[in-house]
Amino acid sequence: MKKDIREIVARIDTLKPIPQVANKVMVVSENPQSSMSMLSEIIQYDQALTANLLKAANSAYFGLSRKVDSLHQAIVYLGMDKVVDLVVLGASSENYSQAQEGYDLAGGELWRSSVSSALIARDLAEKTEIDDTHAVFTAALVKDIGKVVLSQYVAESFEKINLLVSKHGFSFREAEKGVLGIDHAELGGMIAERWRFSGKMIDIIQHHHLPMEARFETEAAVVYLADTLCMTMGIGVGSDGLAYRFQKNVLEKMGFSDRDFQEVIAGFGEQISHVEDLINAT
Amino acid sequence: MGPLQENGTDTVKITVGVADMKVSNDPEAILVTYSLGSCIGIAVYDPAVQVAGILHFMLPDSSLDPVKAKSRPYMFADTGIPPLFKEAYKLGAKKQRMRIIVAGGAQVLDQQGFFNIGKRNHMAVRKIFWKNRAMVSHEDVGGNVNRTVKLAVKDGSCRLKVSGRGELLV
Secondary structure (H helix, E strand, C coil): CHHHHHHHHHHHHHHCCCCCCHHHHHHHCEEEEEHHHHHHHHHCCCHHHHHHHHHHHHCCCCCCCCCCCHHHHHHHHCHHCCCHHHHHHHHHHHHCCCHHHCCCCCCCHHHHHHHHCCCHHHHHHHCCCCCCHHHHHHHHHHHHHHHHHHHHHHCCCCHHHHHHHHHHHHHHHHHHHHHHCCCCCHHHHHHHHHHHHHHHHHHHCCCCCCCCHHCHHHHHHHHHHHHHHHHHHCCCCCCCCCEECHHHHHHHHHHHHHHHHHHHHHHHHHHHHHHHHHHHHH | CCCCCCCCCCCCEEEEECCECCCECCCCEEEEEEECCEEEEEEEEEEECCEEEEEEECCCCCCCCCCHHHHCCEEEEHHHHHHHHHHHCCCCHHHHHCEEEEEECCCEECCCCCCCHHHHHHHHHHHHHHHHHHHCEEECCCCCCCCCEEEEECCCCEEECCCCCCEEEE
């Protein structure tokens, strides 16, 4: 490994790792045999997590007709799947509050795009044969964590990176790799590994721009598609613009039509203020 | 203080969200729409009456979902553009005096004609403007860059922030 890459990788430790309790919840949620009581057993002792979860459960995004004020109620009214998502949301936001200078994203922008992309990925996953929608949700949420570490290096070398993109036909990710020796997706995979995410999640995060190279190709394709939809809507787009490659064959393989693409955009556009509410509650 | 200074005490920032439209004749106001992606922002300004408006639409054609188009007309080009002009006319603006700026409509690389919402959004604008004989004064459309539009009501000065190119006055 080149010295510069070693320096970048060493900075992974400056991130705040996902709390243990969220890791446990993710493991439990991957097991189809697990029950609500197993889930609440893990969460209930973490007061901060429970408080965050209730705040998010009461946001306009879910449109519940009554206020939820216990973990048990949240599980009853929202269902176990959504509660797991909320645990992951509550546990992940901390690393995203800063502005990402290299990508020209103001504070909170990367979080907004990560949450949006996770919500879209979950909806898409439910329409496919994917069983483990939690892995897709979490991978979509965490996929750009590499940007948090890489931002400073992208800022330092922005002119070189931008030249490759604007004059030499590179995608932004390819230009990161070309100039810095590592790109944000690859780095994201390393971070997921350090945080002891499952092999599936590491694979999806690492290949979210190159889903056809993933072992879990369908899951990676869903996360890729959610990311492309966010870019199209201008969500989380900064100095990198929309300079990422369109993988037509991936979408064809998924049977995702042009109309489907527009319908997801219209559906998300309609609930965007509710999504904002959820983002502000997490 | 420059005409577009946002943090001055006498300016009011009016944010135009996604699938949203705002028109104003408050001389202290600056209209802003952020991060257009493949969406298109249309900024209009009539200097004679100091009326400014911005529409930020997402998709070219409301036939996709007529029900949504009813509740969220600013989501689509064909249902969003007419009210932008109508609201400006209500405040005294006239089409023949209006400056019209079109920005956005970017797309990801290698789309080769598939799903290229950005391009289709742009085509929809051209078609509607051609039918209604509206002349576009400035266009910054396409490519794979991201754009933000700011329009000052006081003097109609319009700043475009384009990823990788910085901010320019148009």
